[in-house]
Amino acid sequence: MLKLPQAIALFSLATLGSAVYLEEAKEPKQAWGYVTVRPNASMFWWLYYADSPAKNFTQLPLIMWLQGGPGASGTGFGNFEEIGPLDSDLKPRKTTWLQTASLLFVDNPVGTGFSYVNDTLAYATxxxxxxxxxxxxxxxxxxxxxxFQKVPxxxxxxxxxxxxxxxxxxxxxxxxQAGTIKCNFLGVALGDSWISPLDSVISWxxxxxxxxxLDDKGLKQVTTAAKKVLDAMNKRQFKLATLLWSKAEDTIEEYTNGVNFYNILTQDTTSSTAAASVASETVPVLKLFQRHVQHQSKDKLSDLMNGPIRKKLKIIPDHVKWGGQSKDVFANMAEDFMKNVIDIVEDLLAANVNVTVYNGQLDLIVSTIGQEAWLxxxxWxxxxxxxxxxxxxxYVGSESTATAAFHKSYENLDFFWILKAGHMVPADQGDMALKMVKMVTRQCR
Incomplete structure (x- = not known):
């Protein structure tokens, strides 16, 4: 693992030939590095120490954030678009989770973000x-x-x-339990998660x-498309199910006039772009990548990560471009997409691991009713x-009168229904997401 001094220096952002400079401010304590996980496969991590005026970082939990895709970058999207200390304009985020926990972002799987492989056979499948x-x-x-070994x-x-x-x-x-890792692991939170893809597709x-x-005709067409996915899954034809999943999304776009899969009340332009640039009959997996991963590495964020952030980090190999291998990460996982992991959640609950499920009300790709179906x-x-x-x-705060979410809990299972949020809950409802984090990490109830 490479170790560097914690970075405090500010950096400038060059945009379209003009320099935009940050106002003087102190960045939180940080560390980052690479870990070689297998031959020809290196994974990048970035740690922010908790930044609380009242408590030392050892008095607060450590949260590892895992982005989706697969192939979307936590050090990029999760950090600068959702929960990190700065937004993509390099301005302080009022709802950063750093005020209540240290944050560990990992570009996972290998090939995602600044993580990379030197051999195409090294991608995870x-x-x-x-x-x-x-x-x-x-x-x-x-x-x-x-x-951090004793930190929650x-x-x-x-x-x-x-x-x-x-x-x-x-x-x-x-x-x-076996003593091969020393850490105080207390739970996992599954946000708008692809736990049971089939239940999500059937709920659309x-x-x-x-x-x-959808009207009656549209409902019939989408239901027919979903049943084809179900049939492929029943026959354990997982790669075919992935391709049929893509066609089901095409049907939805056609009959809804391009509804946004990530927030049904927000206009989406990525789907039409994908439809125009990719022939679904020939490369449906590439189309899925454009629809579900590429929008999380949009030009502004890519310029930030491959420009000033790369310069700040100093350890990114010359041949590695942030997001440069994401398409291959996604494609190599194609056969795994539609497999559910309900049994793993069962094992977690049986092992008395705390499991939290949270979902945005306006999310389509992983709708709340689909989450409730697999639950x-x-x-258990x-x-x-x-x-x-x-x-x-x-409620967001003691003075609030508007319902921000609903919560149900029993033993080691919690469920949060986050209102007015889409797929990216922290981006849509930052205050409620922050309160949820405090509840999950037992800093408030």
Whole structure:
């Protein structure tokens, strides 16, 4: 692992030939580095120490954030667009999670963001490899940063990152129990997560129909497309199911006039761009990449990461471009996309690991009703008692009167319904997301 002094210096952002300079301000304490997880496969991590005026970082939890895709970068999108100390304009974020926890961003799987492979055979092709790679990173991280070994450690995730987080959480729990990793692992949070892809796909028609994005004819067409995915899954034709998933999305775009998969109330331009630039009959996986990953590395963020951020970090190899291998990361995981990990969540609950599920009300790609559907399938002895609980309204602050979310909890399972949020909950409802983090990490109830 490469180690560098913590960076405090400010940096300038060059945009279209003109320099835009930050106002003088102090950056939080940081560290970053690479871990070689396998031959020809290196993973990049970036740590921010908690920045609280009232508490030392050792008194606050450590959160690892895993982005989705697969192929979307946590050090880029999650950091600068959602929960990090600065936004993509390099201005302070009022709702950064850093005020309540230290943050560890990891570009995962290998090839994502600043992570890279030197051999095309080194890309991960399944969840098992993804989990094994991340375990190498965590083992090295906690060994090199012993000050975090006793700090409460949580994994938070988004989208496909939730599927990866579930697998990694189970392996981490086993490693802690076996004594091969020293850390105080206390739970995993699955945000708008691709835990059961089929349940998400099947929910698309009813959700869009109930929100007036489909009429009877449209509902019939989307339902037909979803049933084709179901049939492929029943035959265990997983790669075919992925291709049919793409065609189901094409049907939705056609009959909804291009609804935004990530927030149904927000205009989306990425889908039409993808449709115009890619022939779905020939390269549907590439089209899926453009629709679900490329928008998280838009030009402004890419310029930031490949410009001033790269200059700041100083350790990025010359041949590595941020996001340059993301398309290949996505394509290599194609057969894994539609496989569910409900059984892994069951194992986590059975092992008494704290599991949190949270979802944005306006998310389509991973709709809340799809999340509720796979939760009902859990073979967990406490499920009936969880279901019987009455959810409680949540408010952003003590002075707030508007309901911001609902919450239900029993034993080691929590569910948050986040209102007025889409797929990227922290970006849409930053204040409520921050309160949820404090609740999950037991800093408030």
């Amino acid at each position: 399944n969840l098992c490899t993804v989990s094994t790679d991340l375990m190498v990173v965590l083992r090295e991280f906690f060994k090199s940063k012993p000050e 450690f949580y994994i938070f995730s988004e989208s496909y990152g939730g599927k990866m987080a579930a697998g990694i959480a189970l392996e981490l729990h086993k490693a802690v 028609g009813p959700y869009l129909y109930s929100t007036s994005y 009902r399938k859990l073979k 002895p406490m499920l009936k008692k969880f279901t019987a609980q009455r959810w409680k309204p949540l």
